[in-house]
Amino acid sequence: MGGAYRMERRVSDQRKPASVYGQGDEPDPRFSLANERTALAWMRTALALVAAGVAIISITSLGTVPTWTALIGAASCVGGALLAWRAVAGWARVERALRMSMALPSPRALATLAGGVIVLAALMLVLGVVELSRR
Amino acid sequence: MTTFPGRAGLQPERTALAWQRTAITATVVMVPLVEASARLGYWSMTVLGSVATAAAGVLVVGVQRRFSQLRDDQRPFSPFHPMLRVAAVTGLAACVGVMTALVLVCS
Numbered sequence A: 001m002g003g004a005y006r007m008e009r010r011v012s013d014q015r016k017p018a019s020v021y022g023q024g025d026e027p028d029p030r031f032s033l034a035n036e037r038t039a040l041a042w043m044r045t046a047l048a049l050v051a052a053g054v055a056i057i058s059i060t061s062l063g064t065v066p067t068w069t070a071l072i073g074a075a076s077c078v079g080g081a082l083l084a085w086r087a088v089a090g091w092a093r094v095e096r097a098l099r100m101s102m103a104l105p106s107p108r109a110l111a112t113l114a115g116g117v118i119v120l121a122a123l124m125l126v127l128g129v130v131e132l133s134r135r
Numbered sequence B: 001m002t003t004f005p006g007r008a009g010l011q012p013e014r015t016a017l018a019w020q021r022t023a024i025t026a027t028v029v030m031v032p033l034v035e036a037s038a039r040l041g042y043w044s045m046t047v048l049g050s051v052a053t054a055a056a057g058v059l060v061v062g063v064q065r066r067f068s069q070l071r072d073d074q075r076p077f078s079p080f081h082p083m084l085r086v087a088a089v090t091g092l093a094a095c096v097g098v099m100t101a102l103v104l105v106c107s
Helices: A008-012 A029-061 A069-099 A109-134 B007-028 B031-040 B044-072 B080-106
Strands: none
Touching: A008 B080, A029 A069, A029 A109, A029 B007, A029 B031, A029 B080, A069 A109, A069 B080, B007 B044, B007 B080, B031 B044, B044 B080
């Protein structure tokens, strides 16, 4: 059993995706693990966006808030799905940079995420004002 | 190369716990929607939401594999496919959410 994994170099070359593992050298495993954790943190952020959207949609379905609120939830869901994809793509980009000993790519998605959260907060504020003025 | 430098910094443990947190988060995402749609009688949404939750449950089981890999394995490992699975579960949950929103707005 163990003998099959002795030739680590050859086995490591078969890892997927080849676009990442096909180039450069094996980095310090701690860096790879840190990259993996960073990608998972992005993934949890994406899940939080989807969870927020689902919660908003569920509240809308109870009929106590205007129906267009569901669209805010839908936008949050779409944002979460896009961010989940970016988490995987970002992991691959950073891992490739680590293997090539290149400078790490900048976390541009952070600014996009901040913008999205601000827009979401503004929309929820509008909803709050509309709801209060109806009382 | 792929051997962990001792257990310095508890890096493998931290990574395994990050996987677990992610999997647990994935399982609770659809709970409000399943509850609300079941109450309102949107049975298709209840079923789809349950399917997404079940997929997340499968994810939790898969994460246990990563746990043992990180604990005592010297094998080269790529987190790409497990990560794609998490992204797929997130996308599925988002799709069910958007569909429910469209049903609400159009009805």
